Amino acid sequence: MQSLHTMFPTILPATISKIVEHEFKPIDLARLNPRRRWDQFASGCSLDDYPSLHSLLVPVSVYFAVLQAGVDATSGDAETTRVIGHGGLQYMAHLIELEELFEWPAVVQYHMQFHNKRRHDMVFDDYSPWMVADRELINKLLVGPGRQRVWRGPDGKLLERDSDGSVKSCQRKILSRSI
Template sequence: MTMFRAFAALANQSPGLTTPLATQVNPPPSFPAFISTDQSPAGKSLPALFPAIETSTLLDIARHEFRPLDLCKLDPTSKFRRADMERTDSNGTRFTGTKDYPTFHNLLIPLTTYFSVLQAFAASSGDAHATFVIGHGAARYISHLTSLNQKYEWTAVLQYHVHFHLSRRQEMLTGSYAGWARPDDLLLTEFCLGNARAMSSVRKSTGSSETCFAYNKGSCTISPCPDGRVHKCRKCGAKDHPEKDCKKT
């Protein structure tokens, strides 16, 4: 008992004997303030930001009335042919849009423009979170489509895209944009499953010796090429730069 009292007295005189040493917590890293000298989209209208696109088309995008197959309107190199398209809406019949979108690349270019317009429209409202959600969703969706195009027949992927866009359009009308970042399992089952690329077709695509013209113009930036073509300079044959950057005279 005497020893216990002596130990207690010693502990009172030396708190460090009974109190564990405080764990040193490193403060979280501090990120620098974001600085941009570019003009904010809030200071410009959509027609001013995208002068090559008809105002009526920009309005359709802003109102979420833009039809998926109308992406041709956003590609200046495309010859838009509405007569070649079947009516497509949430209750419409299946369609054949391969005349205007014969390959994944033909869809990818205007699709990225569509997302740029949508993101600029969100940024013009000053809603930073919505701008991020749209940008994040666009990146995830394009990556998703790229993966699908490598696994399934292009006609099946195109049908998946159109119906996916129609579903997202209904959500966007309610103010929700997060759906672009999530695959739609029901649509995958309906349009893609059972339409896998044949192995011979995959080998032919990946082993193609045809040069990618879009790469040489600077518009095809995904490697490997979504259309299975070779990314090399048409002028000198080098694979480290496109023709537009070639210094060979």
């Protein structure tokens, strides 16, 4: 594990161990964001720590880098290491796609539940589910009752519907909290 601490000097050794041992909770991903490494998170992280796709993707990518390096260092299994890297890239692409289609708070909820399910799989050395969308969670959290799909115009700007059902342009809401 010492070499992992050298590879990731800004991440606490206890955090690296939690990632490699599949005990790291997805709600705490903000702790891995290099731009927020000096934040204290004294009371823990919350969903408010993920106001944008960027605020989630950056720590997810760090998480996969640590996970891949950790599994490689502990097992030396090239195929498992490859699956983790490939799965991480596919999962991040999946998050980008979901962000384009659905309300961001619902996508964050999807990630938290999806990641928790993967923690269970990884305990049994199964990393392949990172490569497969969870249709049950998508139906429950993203397209279920009360959820609205995000509509984008050809220019990529968000669209919203007027009370009469017609579509109008709108500016994307940017949360005031910066990361």
